[in-house]
Amino acid sequence: MALRRIEVLAEERYADRISSIADRFNALEYWSLPAEKEGRRLYYLLLGRCDRQELLDALQNAVGNSDGSRVMVTAVEATIPTEDEEESEEEKAERKRENREATREEIYTQVSHGADLNYNYILQTILSTVVASIGLIEGNIAVVIGAMVIAPLLGPNLAFSFGVALGDGKMMLRAILTGVAGLGAALVLSAGIGLLGHFPLDSPELLSRTRVGFDGIALALASGAAAVLSITAGLPTALVGVMVAVALLPPAAAAGIMLGAREYYNASGAMLLLIVNIVSVNLAAVLVFRTQGIKPRTWLEQRSARQSVVVSLAVWTMLLIVMGVVIFFRKPV
Numbered sequence: 001m002a003l004r005r006i007e008v009l010a011e012e013r014y015a016d017r018i019s020s021i022a023d024r025f026n027a028l029e030y031w032s033l034p035a036e037k038e039g040r041r042l043y044y045l046l047l048g049r050c051d052r053q054e055l056l057d058a059l060q061n062a063v064g065n066s067d068g069s070r071v072m073v074t075a076v077e078a079t080i081p082t083e084d085e086e087e088s089e090e091e092k093a094e095r096k097r098e099n100r101e102a103t104r105e106e107i108y109t110q111v112s113h114g115a116d117l118n119y120n121y122i123l124q125t126i127l128s129t130v131v132a133s134i135g136l137i138e139g140n141i142a143v144v145i146g147a148m149v150i151a152p153l154l155g156p157n158l159a160f161s162f163g164v165a166l167g168d169g170k171m172m173l174r175a176i177l178t179g180v181a182g183l184g185a186a187l188v189l190s191a192g193i194g195l196l197g198h199f200p201l202d203s204p205e206l207l208s209r210t211r212v213g214f215d216g217i218a219l220a221l222a223s224g225a226a227a228v229l230s231i232t233a234g235l236p237t238a239l240v241g242v243m244v245a246v247a248l249l250p251p252a253a254a255a256g257i258m259l260g261a262r263e264y265y266n267a268s269g270a271m272l273l274l275i276v277n278i279v280s281v282n283l284a285a286v287l288v289f290r291t292q293g294i295k296p297r298t299w300l301e302q303r304s305a306r307q308s309v310v311v312s313l314a315v316w317t318m319l320l321i322v323m324g325v326v327i328f329f330r331k332p333v
Helices: 012-024 052-063 089-097 104-115 119-138 141-150 154-166 169-196 204-208 214-232 236-245 249-260 264-291 299-329
Strands: 003-011 029-034 040-047 070-076
Touching: 003 012, 003 052, 012 029, 012 040, 012 052, 040 052, 052 070, 052 104, 104 154, 104 169, 104 214, 119 141, 119 169, 119 204, 119 249, 141 249, 154 169, 154 214, 154 264, 154 299, 169 249, 204 249, 214 264, 214 299, 249 264, 264 299
Parallel strands: none
Antiparallel strands: 003 040, 003 070, 029 040
């Protein structure tokens, strides 16, 4: 996914600017065609491993917010000749220095869907809660892992962290509402299962979600960082492993089951594990998004984003410290 085709639909008066940008970023190919609407053209740029984020920012600055303008990004799986055959030694050296493949806009498209609160999200949460509850009660690790993979609860947390990195208040609010709705549905449903069910609560899989230690904090931090790195590297399939490593649904289901069964100490342990995972994932995600250079395009937006990042890091860090103190003084029964 190294190659990208950039299509710019804009008026003819922007031709010189777009051509200059193509030259500046060493586009592998550049051409234009007349658009159906009079006075507009469709410009094509085929790009290798250049700084695509800087190029997209330059295009947005060039065409501005003019009516009818649009910039589209498409992944190109392969070309003949290959990109390596066309790269100069300087370009190959620059490619090795790059830290991320995906641009801000590509990440936004992928991550923003995690903040969507809709019928499919709620239904998927309900179904995965049922699957997770059965797996936890029966001690079936395969069923629990299946619930981890299909559960959508990691999405709102990544969307929230991305919103923090961009200073996008609307995305942060959407992500919070979606995350709360999903967790609320999982807790209520699993509590109902615990209240109405008549089954033993000694399953190792269930009991393991009621205990948390400092190793759980390290796991959640590492998994949250890995999730963001997989997104910025353009490798979304790696998220499956992260979902299994730091899934939020099993501790939520365990908390609900124990709460419904009136096992309040175990319920509090599962809730503590859930909160630790949420805090750690968000803290790690904000840090990695920031270190990967994810920020808004304009200076004013960047200043607002810096403020939201500082506040978010301070809040998550304080919460993690509090969770650590609670873990340290929590006595097993």
